[in-house]
Amino acid sequence: MKKNYMNKLSLSIFLFLILVSNIKAQNMTEETATPILDRELFFGNPEISGGQLSPDGKWISFMKEYEGIMNIWVKKFDEPFEEARPLTNSKRPMQGYFWSFDGKYILYVKDENGDENVNIFAVDPMATAEINEVPVSRNLTPLKEITARINLVSKKNPDLMMVLLNDRDKAWFDLYQLKISTGELTKIYENNDRVTGFDFDWDEKLRILSKTDEKGSTVTYKIEGEKLAPIYETSVSEQAYVTGWTPDNKKAYFVSNKGDLNLSTLLLMDLETLKITKIESDPKNKVDFGGLSTSDLTRKIISTSYTDDKTTYYWQDKSWESSYKFLQSKFPGRELSFQSSTNDEKKLLVAIYGDKYAAEVYYFNVETKELLLQYVPRPALKNVEQYLAPMTSVSYKSSDGLEIPGYLTIPVGSDGKNLPVIILVHGGPKGPRDNWGYDSQVQFLANRGYAVLQPNFRASGGYGKKFLNAGDLQWGKLMQDDITWGVKYLISEGIANKDKVAIMGGSYGGYATLAGLAFTPELYACGVDIVGPSNIFTLLESIPAYWEAGRAFFYAMVGDPKTVEGKKRIEEASPLFSSDKIIKPLLIIQGANDPRVKQAESDQIVVALRDKRKQVSYLLADDEGHGFRKPVNNMAMYAETEKFLAEILGGRYQQEMPENVAIRLGEITVDISKVTYEPKNK
Structure with a gap:
């Protein structure tokens, strides 16, 4: 009896220990599991970005939020960032800025709501303003519906720039000398x-x-x-x-x-x-x-x-090489780039970055080797770096045996097997490519539990002329095979769950999304098309006038619509004409002011799918162009995107969102029953 009691006691203790062990394991899992990171970490405004030293190194300018939009600020180099003054109050994110060579001006370019009608502006970085105001910026190219381009910023006479303007002829750019101090424009070459x-x-x-x-x-x-x-x-x-x-x-x-x-x-x-x-x-x-x-x-x-x-x-240059190697020794395992330099090339701003690291920006004195942290663009992201996923180079063979390079990102904490997958396709398509490094889209999707493949399909730049031109006349054909065979590669390696693969991308990546759903309808569970063309005929008809020089380049890529063979190719490659084959859910995202892929490209496919009773959702922002740039629009877009993907692929998503984002999402969500499209040539 005593022995029986002892056996029962031992069994009870054993079961208790198992229970405690399970509770501990569960608690450890809950504590160490990757949390859902707030989408604002990825798509909200950085605290500080785009730092530049003044030509003499006495000042530092940077981008920081002002009334919700990233604007230019300036401070003395030795002042804290909290003492900085705002220089601009743009309501639209800028496309870049820089100092004149003598430091008298900061120059920047911007358009209106994404229409890519760009003007050049100047502001005096030393100017003062009333409380809660900013100095006055001058529009140096105050012309409507033009695209100004900067060709040369003078070092011999820092008050001069050479700029290109298409004011006389929308298709071609004349060369002008621009005097910054007065805005005086002098035509140097009329481009006929x-x-x-x-x-x-x-x-x-x-x-x-x-x-x-x-x-x-x-x-x-x-x-x-x-x-x-x-x-x-x-x-x-x-x-x-x-x-x-x-x-x-x-x-x-x-x-x-x-x-x-x-x-x-x-x-x-x-x-x-x-x-x-x-x-x-x-x-x-x-x-x-x-x-x-x-x-x-x-x-x-x-x-x-x-x-x-x-x-x-x-x-x-041995001096620059020495500086580079010194910095490498200070930041092993990271990449670095020289972001800004003084005129004497002795003081630098250096960006330190990596695939799974929040970037940091340091001041570096070439002579003394002094190294000072200036700012971390996204400090909140820095605090959760342990949950960012590494990006790995991969390659696989396409349908014709061509080797396709790309990058694969596996969610943190995953064994990398049987995962839901996002095929993230870059834009271009001819020339651009995906690169290794931190990518907000990729990290966002990986955090939600998806493996992400970024294929550098044929026509991507950097891999040689043969690879670049191998994409000519292959839209929807071999170029699409390069993406399709990427899915097959992930399935064969056991990485992808074949029933949970989505395709997503912007511009050409949006086209590839539509093509993937139309031409390989069983391969993908769903798609997210961001500013992608659906009808190559109307795409070619509506390209901006100032792209005229590239028309033959476009025809070489997709076919000449003026020829019988070209028309046949274009019709076969346009997803719109195979919309009846699309059987999986589709989310379409478009900027109303997009001059490259006009709203009609999205309207057409929405109408076609709606009328065929297909599952399609539509976001349309009235203040965006070729892609979303305003943070509130980005946040709304990705809130809808992650919910859409989670409902179909079973990934995680952040349900809550700030009130302004929720309101904006409601504003840009389109009632598809009201979408219309009237072709120009019936």
Whole structure:
């Protein structure tokens, strides 16, 4: 009996220990499980961003929220950031800013509600303003419905810039000299002959013009007094551009992939003899020439760079190389980039970043090696870095055996098996590519429990001319296969749950989403199309006038609508004409002012799917263009996106949202029963 009692006691203790162990394990799981991170960490305004040193290093400018929008602020370098003054009160996020070479002005560009009608503005960084006000900014190009482009910012005369304006002819840009202090514009070159490039040497003398004909061929000319002499020519399937000059201005650095060159290569052309010398191409023979960095002080090359999975630098300036290696030693496992420099190149702002790290920006003194943290753009994200996921390089074969590179991100805490997956397709399509590093979209989706594949499909840039041109006339065909075979790769590796794969992307990525649902209707569980074209005919009819020089380039990609064969290709590749095959839920997101992929592209597919009783939802922002830039719109868009994905794929989503985001989501959510589309040519 005693023995029986002891056995029962032992069993009770054993069961109790199991219970305690299970409770502890459960508590540990709850404590260590990846939390749902607030979407504002990814898509809200950063606290500070875009820092730049003044030319003399005595001041620092940066972007910070002012009335809900990122605006330009300035402070003395040795002052705390809390003492900074706002310089602008733009209601629209800016597209960039910089200091004039003498530090008298800060210049910036912006459009109206995403219409890409860009003007150039100037503000005095030393100007004062009334309390709760900002200094007055001057519009230096006060013209309506134009797109101003900055060609050159003078160092010889810091009050001057060379700008391009399409005020006379919407399709072509004339060259103007712009006096910053007065806004005076002086026409330098009236472009009546399809000029697409103006290149100035170190002494700011106009030396080279490029012209592109109706077939897409580009001829480069050197300027000899009043005459132009041809020196180089490329076809529509080749590329060449000037990227710098030797210190004496006698020779120009060209980057070209002409003729037998597959990987773009750095060349040197003697403009007197026209002799061309190869300087270098990728030492690993894998990718295109990336970039040439030169010193404004010595006019000599600092470094060249190439981007494969990551970027590699080859240094020619020992001082810059020493600084780079010193900084690398301070931040092992991170990438770094020189973000800003004083005129004497002795003081720098350096950005430190990585795939699963919140960026940091440091001040670095080249001479003393002093290193001071200036700011962390997203400090709240910094506090949860342990929940950010690593991005890994992958590759797989497409339907025709072509090797497709890309990046794969697996959620933190996952074993990487049988996961719901988002195929995230980049825009372009010809030329752009996805790169390694922190990506807010990717981290947001991974945090919600999805594996994310970013395929650099054929036509993506950086992998050589053959890879780039392999996408020509392959919209919806081999280019789409590159994405489809990415899904098959993930399924074969056991990473993807074949029933829980979604496709998502913006611009061409939006097109690929529509094409994926229309041409491979069983492959995806759903799709999110962000400003994607549905009808290539209407896309080509509505491109901005100032893209006229690239029309042959577009036709080479998708087909010429003026030919029978071209029409056939375009109709086959346009998802709109296969909308009856779409059987999975679709979320469409569009900016009403988009000049590239107009609202009609989304309206058409919404109407077609609605009338066929398909499941389609539609967000339309009246104050956005080609993609959303205002934080409240971004937050609303991603709130709806994550809910949409969670309901279909079973991922997690953040249910709550700030009141202003909820209101905005209601405002941009379209009642699809009221969407109409009237074709121009019935």
